[in-house]
Amino acid sequence: MSTSSLNSRPSKLPVPAIAATAAALVGLAIVFAFLVAPEDADQGISQRIFYFHVPIALTAYACFGWGAWKALRLLWTREERYDLESYVGVHMGTIFGALTLATGSIWAKASWGHWWVWDSNQLVLFLVLFLFYSAYFMLRFSIDEGPRRANVSAVYALFGVALIPVSFFAIRLAEDFIHPTTFNRDGPQMTGTMFLTFCICWLAISVLAYALYRVELLGKRLDTNLRELREALSGVGSTVPERGS
Amino acid sequence: MSQSDYVVAAYGVVFVTLLIYVVIIAAKLARLERETSELAELARRKRG
Numbered sequence: 001m002s003t004s005s006l007n008s009r010p011s012k013l014p015v016p017a018i019a020a021t022a023a024a025l026v027g028l029a030i031v032f033a034f035l036v037a038p039e040d041a042d043q044g045i046s047q048r049i050f051y052f053h054v055p056i057a058l059t060a061y062a063c064f065g066w067g068a069w070k071a072l073r074l075l076w077t078r079e080e081r082y083d084l085e086s087y088v089g090v091h092m093g094t095i096f097g098a099l100t101l102a103t104g105s106i107w108a109k110a111s112w113g114h115w116w117v118w119d120s121n122q123l124v125l126f127l128v129l130f131l132f133y134s135a136y137f138m139l140r141f142s143i144d145e146g147p148r149r150a151n152v153s154a155v156y157a158l159f160g161v162a163l164i165p166v167s168f169f170a171i172r173l174a175e176d177f178i179h180p181t182t183f184n185r186d187g188p189q190m191t192g193t194m195f196l197t198f199c200i201c202w203l204a205i206s207v208l209a210y211a212l213y214r215v216e217l218l219g220k221r222l223d224t225n226l227r228e229l230r231e232a233l234s235g236v237g238s239t240v241p242e243r244g245s
Numbered sequence: 246m247s248q249s250d251y252v253v254a255a256y257g258v259v260f261v262t263l264l265i266y267v268v269i270i271a272a273k274l275a276r277l278e279r280e281t282s283e284l285a286e287l288a289r290r291k292r293g
Contacts, residue, residue, distance in 0.1 A: 030256075046248045049255040056259070099262055103255045110251035212266065219273050226280050233287055 015214045022211040025204035029197075037197040046110035051197055053107055055205040057100040057126070061164050063093030063209060064133060068161035071154035083150035084224075086157055088217050090136050092209055097130040125167040132160050 033051040040047035067089030074082035104123070105115045117123060136156055143149040190198070246254075 044248055046251055048252050052256060052259055095262070095266070099259055102258045102262075106251050106255040106258065110248055215270060219270065219277070222277055226277065226284065229284055230280075233284060233291070 013214075015211070015218060018207065018214055019211045022204070022208040025200070025207050029201040029204035032197040032200050037194050038191065040194075043111055046107060049103060049107040049110070051201040052205070053100065053103040054198065055202040056096050056103060058202060059205045059209045060093050060096035060100050060130075061168060062206065063089050063096055063213070064129070064157075064164055065161060066213075067093055067133075068157050071157035074150060074154045075158070080147075080150065083153065084220055085217065086154060087140065088213055088220065090133055090157055091216065092213050094130070094133050094137075095212075096205075096209060097126070097133065100126065101130060122167070125163070129160070129163045129167045132163060133157075136160070 029051070033048055037048070037051065039045060067086045070082045070086035070089055073079070074086060104126075108117065108123075109115050136153065139156055140149060140153045143152055
């Protein structure tokens with residue numbers, strides 16, 4: 001895999017600016033979630049978990065979708081840089097997926113008295129989606145680096161994207177009365193301030209995910225560039241110290 | 246546990262995960278810095 005193909009398109013937005021925006025938005029989101037949004041009449045203070053839990057879940061879906069989109073671009077254009085972008089997208093999705101399960105489980109314990117309910121289609125399908133994409137890493141790292149690994153990973157990432165709408169609409173397709181439905185055909189089932197808080201939190205988590213995506217991508221590209229530089233220098237003549245030596 | 250404890254736990258999980266991520270990135274940066282120094286040293290030796 002050549003460095004030029006990995007770094008072929010310079011990014012428009014600088015990473016520090018994205019990270020600073022994400023930090024400011026997350027701070028604003030916390031202020032809105034705890035100080036501005038009114039307390040829910042039914043659930044009380046535990047409802048405030050909603051402001052981070054749902055945006056994290058939606059961001060996980062978006063990251064998996066992003067990973068699949070980049071996988072499609074790889075298969076379509078054969079540009080190798082999309083392999084790394086797809087991998088980082090799926091990695092971000094898995095991190096946010098784990099956070100969705102953790103925060104959701106805590107909220108479930110606070111609201112229903114159980115950490116997990118197997119009867120809920122929404123929960124089980126999200127777990128299936130999470131486990132599917134967790135297996136992506138086992139598959140990816142069981143194959144030697146190269147075009148074959150990129151292609152197999154891309155096909156797997158694309159298959160997983162079919163689970164996203166199934167997971168997202170499961171609660172609406174099935175009569176699932178355990179997991180609450182906040183957004184239905186009548187719109188958001190919350191007050192204006194609550195909805196504004198939700199939107200700010202969603203924006204904050206999305207920008208945070210994008211910042212983490214860009215940071216990780218930057219690190220991976222640096223790694224690749226250094227490896228190529230090391231190989232180029234070792235090809236010139238004298239002994240080059242091995243990585244980690 | 247009270248309801249507010251669960252809220253603290255949920256937000257705490259997110260915060261700790263972010264913190265772990267920052268630590269991992271910091272460790273990676275340190276490794277990259279070390280490797281860059283090694284390569285720079287090698288390039289200097291080759292040059293003269």
